[in-house]
Amino acid sequence: MSKAIIKVENLFHSYMQGTPFEKEVLHGLSFEVYHGEKLAIVGPTQSGKSTLLQYFNAIFIPKKGRVIVDEQDTKDSRLNLKELRRKVAMLFQHPDSQLFKETVADDIAFGLKNMNFPEEVIEITIKKALATVGLDSNEFFYRYIFSLSGGEKKKVAIAGILALNPEILILDDPTAGLDPKGRVDFLNSIKFLHDKLGLTTIFVSSNMNDVVELADRVMILVDGKIEMIDIPENIFIKREKLLSYGLTLPSVVELVDELIKSGINVDEKIINIDQLEESLIKILNSS
Amino acid sequence: MELYKNTIFGFYREGDSLIHKIDPRIKIILLIVIIIFISFIRTFSGIVFIGLFLLLIIKLSNSSFFYILKGLKPVLPIILLILIFQIIFYIGEPGKILFQWNFIKISVLGIKVSCFMMLKAILIYFISSIFFLTTEMISFTDAMERLILPLQKIKFPSHEIVMVGVIAFRFVPTLVEELERLMKAQIARGADLDRGNLIVRTIKLSGLLIPLFISAYQRAEDLVLAMESRCYRGGEGRTRRIAKKLTILDFTSFIFTVLFFSLTFLTIRYFRLL
Ligand SMILES: Nc1ncnc2c1ncn2[C@@H]1O[C@H](COP(=O)(O)OP(=O)(O)OP(=O)(O)O)[C@@H](O)[C@H]1O
Ligand SMILES: [Mg+2]
Numbered sequence: 001m002s003k004a005i006i007k008v009e010n011l012f013h014s015y016m017q018g019t020p021f022e023k024e025v026l027h028g029l030s031f032e033v034y035h036g037e038k039l040a041i042v043g044p045t046q047s048g049k050s051t052l053l054q055y056f057n058a059i060f061i062p063k064k065g066r067v068i069v070d071e072q073d074t075k076d077s078r079l080n081l082k083e084l085r086r087k088v089a090m091l092f093q094h095p096d097s098q099l100f101k102e103t104v105a106d107d108i109a110f111g112l113k114n115m116n117f118p119e120e121v122i123e124i125t126i127k128k129a130l131a132t133v134g135l136d137s138n139e140f141f142y143r144y145i146f147s148l149s150g151g152e153k154k155k156v157a158i159a160g161i162l163a164l165n166p167e168i169l170i171l172d173d174p175t176a177g178l179d180p181k182g183r184v185d186f187l188n189s190i191k192f193l194h195d196k197l198g199l200t201t202i203f204v205s206s207n208m209n210d211v212v213e214l215a216d217r218v219m220i221l222v223d224g225k226i227e228m229i230d231i232p233e234n235i236f237i238k239r240e241k242l243l244s245y246g247l248t249l250p251s252v253v254e255l256v257d258e259l260i261k262s263g264i265n266v267d268e269k270i271i272n273i274d275q276l277e278e279s280l281i282k283i284l285n286s287s
Numbered sequence: 288m289e290l291y292k293n294t295i296f297g298f299y300r301e302g303d304s305l306i307h308k309i310d311p312r313i314k315i316i317l318l319i320v321i322i323i324f325i326s327f328i329r330t331f332s333g334i335v336f337i338g339l340f341l342l343l344i345i346k347l348s349n350s351s352f353f354y355i356l357k358g359l360k361p362v363l364p365i366i367l368l369i370l371i372f373q374i375i376f377y378i379g380e381p382g383k384i385l386f387q388w389n390f391i392k393i394s395v396l397g398i399k400v401s402c403f404m405m406l407k408a409i410l411i412y413f414i415s416s417i418f419f420l421t422t423e424m425i426s427f428t429d430a431m432e433r434l435i436l437p438l439q440k441i442k443f444p445s446h447e448i449v450m451v452g453v454i455a456f457r458f459v460p461t462l463v464e465e466l467e468r469l470m471k472a473q474i475a476r477g478a479d480l481d482r483g484n485l486i487v488r489t490i491k492l493s494g495l496l497i498p499l500f501i502s503a504y505q506r507a508e509d510l511v512l513a514m515e516s517r518c519y520r521g522g523e524g525r526t527r528r529i530a531k532k533l534t535i536l537d538f539t540s541f542i543f544t545v546l547f548f549s550l551t552f553l554t555i556r557y558f559r560l561l
Contacts, residue, residue: 018357019354019357020300020350020351020354021298021300054471057475059471059474059475081479082477082479085474085475085476085477086477089475090475092468092471092472092475094468096502097465097468097469097472097498097502098472100469100472100473100494100495100497100498110473110476110478111476111477114476114477114478114479115477146501160476161475161476164476164477
């Protein structure tokens with residue numbers, strides 16, 4: 001197994017600490033994220049996913065427990081926070097608040113200026129970042145943010161963080177609110193980025209089909225506790241458990257169950273469409 | 288990075304204490320009475336009396352004194368600044384002067400009067416906090432509307448004014464949330480909003496205001512659409528979903544408070560404490 005780039009040890013989180021509204025939402029999480037992997041974090045709504053993500057780029061600093069990113073403890077007072085936040089790029093759940101400048105170029109430049117990129121390279125970097133997410137820079141460079149569609153906004157938001165040349169990509173429910181084509185496009189560009197730049201990718205998703213398509217490993221987070229963390233094949237075999245957490249199953253898995261019910265003998269471990277196709281062809285040929 | 292925590296003031300806390308149960312109309316009237324009374328106090332013993340009274344109310348409402356006190360923290364620097372200015376620039380009968388330099392005079396009386404004002408402001412803060420901690424926004428605005436409804440007869444737009452107030456109040460937490468999101472998004476891209484001197488920080492905060500205003504306007508637009516598509520057309524002829532009647536508790540609490548204050552007032556007067 002490759003080495004861990006993020007280590008979380010016994011992490012607790014409470015909102016509104018020291019008030020009568022105090023509420024513990026993460027109850028002692030421990031896990032590791034490996035270098036270069038794509039980890040999916042899945043859980044019912046309000047289970048603490050977004051809260052957990054904010055520990056990876058030190059927006060939250062642990063009061064109880066430890067988070068180590070690239071061998072640096074985020075609690076360490078000597079830590080260079082800016083450098084850490086350049087390394088760990090984050091796409092928030094609400095892309096609208098992630099874009100806060102008037103034009104696309106201004107917005108992407110925001111991070112570059114904060115990180116003290118020299119003036120001459122900023123324009124080139126912006127164009128390169130737009131190209132990476134598949135947006136034509138002639139068309140989009142001077143576009144107003146409010147004139148963009150939801151999918152375009154997400155892409156611009158990603159361009160804004162990719163411009164900083166990160167090593168870890170954190171995506172909070174990135175495909176929510178995208179239309180089917182936008183979703184496929186988006187997943188492909190994430191795959192492409194991962195393969196081309198070798199970014200470690202951590203993403204939250206409420207869509208199990210995204211998880212099957214993208215994830216190397218899956219974490220199931222329920223009520224602030226890790227219920228499972230494993231490769232997708234081992235996760236989706238536990239159908240009853242997943243359903244009992246209020247989660248859904250990937251479409252292919254549902255299809256496999258239907259096939260088995262109607263007497264077609266496919267392997268119940270199958271989770272994606274290619275495996276299913278292969279297995280069905282085999283069955284057809286043998287009969 | 289949690290703004291929410293510091294915006295306690297105005298947040299309702301569920302409960303079923305005695306104070307929670309008093310009719311909001313009575314509570315509003317009592318709040319006004321108490322605030323007026325506080326502004327009339329002129330002696331420290333008066334402050335102590337009110338202080339004791341507030342402690343009793345806090346006890347009865349199941350709130351925590353320290354929790355309310357904490358809500359003062361964000362405005363503490365402003366309070367202290369005002370206090371210092373008041374002391375330095377106090378103009379009144381000079382009395383005994385402790386220190387003088389050019390036009391700056393620090394007198395015993397100045398210190399006394401200024402501390403007094405501050406204590407009064409804190410008392411008012413406390414009583415209003417207790418009020419909002421124990422009164423749901425909905426029932427507060429409903430009560431407000433009923434209290435000023437009679438003014439509708441003289442063409443005063445009570446319903447509309449209350450409605451505007453409700454929406455404004457309702458949007459405070461939403462805006463705080465939005466601001467928190469924006470700040471996090473900027474921090475995540477390397478903005479250090481929490482560092483630098485006052486001027487640098489102010490400039491950086493101004494970068495938050497514009498997007499915040501834009502999103503507030505967008506929300507306002509959404510709200511108008513949502514209200515119109517549900518046929519909202521102002522207050523005339525609207526009836527209430529829940530009609531409230533005053534109970535024994537309301538009368539007793541009203542009478543108790545008014546009696547308490549009259550008695551305090553009289554005793555203090557009598558012993559020439561006020
Ligand atoms: N700023 C905040 N202040 C107080 N409580 C909060 C705050 N943000 C989140 N919470 C609470 O923390 C819990 C976990 O929230 P979180 O946003 O991490 O869940 P989530 O898994 O991301 O949910 P979703 O799938 O809806 O995005 C929830 O109960 C939520 O109400
Ligand atoms: Mg979330």
